[in-house]
Amino acid sequence: MTREDICGVYLITESVPDMLERVRIALANGVKVVQYRGKNDPEAKRLPMANRLRCLCGEYGAFFIVNDDPGLALACRADGVHLGQGDGSVMQARQMLGEAALIGVSTHSLSEAEQAQRQGADYIGFGCLFATASKRDTVSASLDELRLVRHVVSLPIVAIGGIHIGNAALAVQAGADAVAVISAVMQADDCKSTVCELDRQCRALI
Ligand code: TZP
Ligand code: MG
Numbered sequence: 484m485t486r487e488d489i490c491g492v493y494l495i496t497e498s499v500p501d502m503l504e505r506v507r508i509a510l511a512n513g514v515k516v517v518q519y520r521g522k523n524d525p526e527a528k529r530l531p532m533a534n535r536l537r538c539l540c541g542e543y544g545a546f547f548i549v550n551d552d553p554g555l556a557l558a559c560r561a562d563g564v565h566l567g568q569g570d571g572s573v574m575q576a577r578q579m580l581g582e583a584a585l586i587g588v589s590t591h592s593l594s595e596a597e598q599a600q601r602q603g604a605d606y607i608g609f610g611c612l613f614a615t616a617s618k619r620d621t622v623s624a625s626l627d628e629l630r631l632v633r634h635v636v637s638l639p640i641v642a643i644g645g646i647h648i649g650n651a652a653l654a655v656q657a658g659a660d661a662v663a664v665i666s667a668v669m670q671a672d673d674c675k676s677t678v679c680e681l682d683r684q685c686r687a688l689i
Contacts, residue, residue, distance in 0.1 A: 510543035533559035613645025633658025
């Protein structure tokens with residue numbers, strides 16, 4: 484797979500008891516990218532969990548990305564790392580993980596998106612588009628800004644923030660290649676049908 488395969492549903496984990504089962508269901512129903520976001524996981528559990536997720540993604544031929552932590556990405560042989568604005572540079576991560584690694588950067592404005600592209604990111608996250616309870620201190624970004632970024636940035640764009648089956652199409656119509664979701668899948672009553680519906684909406688429009 485190449486960075487052009489960053490499309491459709493981009494699943495981000497959270498520490499729910501049945502997380503691995505939810506990831507498996509998502510992978511079996513079309514998810515091509517999984518990001519391990521283990522903010523509340525004890526340090527000792529992070530590498531074993533990353534390894535399990537990496538294996539699971541390997542079974543389904545999906546990308547496995549680690550949030551925030553290039554060292555952990557290296558240790559578990561992830562496909563890449565996702566960096567927030569304060570998580571160090573693309574160049575440093577690239578030196579650590581190698582040319583083939585996929586490096587994503589969170590962006591919240593046109594200037595951050597352009598900067599990420601200049602610095603050699605493989606894709607950008609763009610948001611926070613809608614209200615979310617999954618992250619504190621979010622910076623909001625609008626669908627109009629996303630449209631603008633789409634015109635200027637050629638990298639795959641992963642929309643994020645409060646995305647669910649009721650609004651995913653708006654993000655894709657505004658130019659996103661993928662929709663990143665945490666709670667929509669990690670807390671779904673019916674994980675499978677939610678993933679299928681998100682995937683369908685992405686495919687119908689991209
Ligand atoms: N970055 C911006 S918003 C967000 C992150 C990690 C949380 C997205 O979670 P949800 O539950 O899909 O709104
Ligand atoms: Mg971060």
